[in-house]
Amino acid sequence: QEQLVQSGSELKKPGASVKISCKASGYIFTTRAMIWVRQAPGQGLEWMGWINTNSGKPTYAQGFTGRFVFSLDTSVSTAFLEINSLQTEDTAIYYCARAAAPKTNWFDPWGQGTLVTVSS
Amino acid sequence: FMLTQPHSVSESPGKTVSISCTRSSGFIDSKYVQWYQQRPGSAPTIVIYDDIQRPSGVPARFSGSIDSSSNSASLTISGLKTEDEAVYYCQSYDATTLVFGGGTKLTVL
Numbered sequence: 232q233e234q235l236v237q238s239g240s241e242l243k244k245p246g247a248s249v250k251i252s253c254k255a256s257g258y259i260f261t262t263r264a265m266i267w268v269r270q271a272p273g274q275g276l277e278w279m280g281w282i283n284t285n286s287g288k289p290t291y292a293q294g295f296t297g298r299f300v301f302s303l304d305t306s307v308s309t310a311f312l313e314i315n316s317l318q319t320e321d322t323a324i325y326y327c328a329r330a331a332a333p334k335t336n337w338f339d340p341w342g343q344g345t346l347v348t349v350s351s
Numbered sequence: 352f353m354l355t356q357p358h359s360v361s362e363s364p365g366k367t368v369s370i371s372c373t374r375s376s377g378f379i380d381s382k383y384v385q386w387y388q389q390r391p392g393s394a395p396t397i398v399i400y401d402d403i404q405r406p407s408g409v410p411a412r413f414s415g416s417i418d419s420s421s422n423s424a425s426l427t428i429s430g431l432k433t434e435d436e437a438v439y440y441c442q443s444y445d446a447t448t449l450v451f452g453g454g455t456k457l458t459v460l
Contacts, residue, residue, distance in 0.1 A: 266449065276387075276395065276440055276451040292448065326394055336444045337385040337400035344394050 233257035235327055235342035242348045243317050250313040251345045253327035260308035261285045264330040266338060267301065267312050271323045279325075282310060317349045352376045354441050354452035361458040366431050370455045372441030373423040380417055384424040385442040388435075389454075395440065399426060431459050 238252040253265065267279040280291040282301040289301035300313040310327055325345050328338035353375040362368040372384060384402050387395035397406050399415035402424065412429045424443075428435055436459045441452040 268451075275438075275454040276389075276442075278449040278451060281449070290447075328395075331397070331400065335400075336383060336449060337397060337442070339397045339400075339406065341394040341396070 233329075233340055235329060235340055237325075237327060237342035237345045240346040240348070242350065244351055245317055245319060245349055247317050247349075248313060248315045249317060249347055250311055251325055251347070253310040253312070253342050255308045255310070255329065258329075261305055262333065265301075265310045266328050266330070268326040268328060269323045270326065270344075271320075274323075276326075279312075284310070314347070317347075319349050321347060322349045323347060352445060352448075352450060354443060354450050356439075356441060356452040356455045358453070359456040359458065361460055362431055364431050364433060364459055367427065367429040368431060368457065369425045369427045370439055370441075370457070371421075371423050371425050372452050373421065374443065377445060378419070379422045379424055379443075380419050382443050382445060384415070384417065386413075386415060386424075386426045387440045387442065388437045389440065390437045398439075428457075433459050435459055 236254045241249050243249050261284045264281050266281040269277045269279055278292050279295045282289045287303050298315045302311045326341050328341040331337050331339045355373045386399040388398045389395040398409050398413050402417050403415045414427045416425050438454045438456050440454045
């Protein structure tokens with residue numbers, strides 16, 4: 232079945248970098264856009280942006296430019312989120328989610344989430 | 352734009368509850384609204400897409416609607432079950448931005 236499997240939890244120090252993976256299976260990876268969503272502890276969902284899995288072009292939401300990088304490795308059907316210069320405020324669960332169909336704005340399935348903890 | 356939801360709602364098993372989602376600018380019927388359910392410790396899952404559509408596997412107890420007069424969307428859950436207890440998020444978009452509502456915690460007591 233179609234699914235997204237994310238990499239495991241990360242514990243990082245402030246100033247470090249982290250790279251989260253989101254491996255897709257059960258469909259043709261390049262036919263569906265991927266979004267990234269942040270959920271801070273006890274908070275709601277926040278859209279970080281999306282990446283066109285066909286062209287590789289990323290689009291970042293306001294507040295997620297500069298330190299955040301979306302990338303792909305289409306050979307292994309995997310999307311990546313890299314966060315540089317980590318700050319304690321980056322502590323959150325990060326989700327990838329796939330556009331359910333081409334040119335739609337609803338998302339299914341979602342990855343299981345990756346917890347990133349930033350602490351000295 | 353923003354999507355505003357009530358922080359929490361509660362209702363008894365077997366009853367019906369509606370959760371609203373009000374769009375701050377732009378018309379609610381100009382872009383589709385989606386609804387996601389997030390149970391504790393789990394990723395969100397879609398329950399309604401394109402305003403009123405139910406994905407396969409989602410019970411018919413879940414329905415969506417749009418009210419242009421109040422510029423809002425609603426998720427209605429009938430015949431409430433304890434398993435419906437979760438946080439529900441609405442989501443919509445415009446030309447450049449995708450937005451989630453703040454989430455509504457549904458308690459079934």
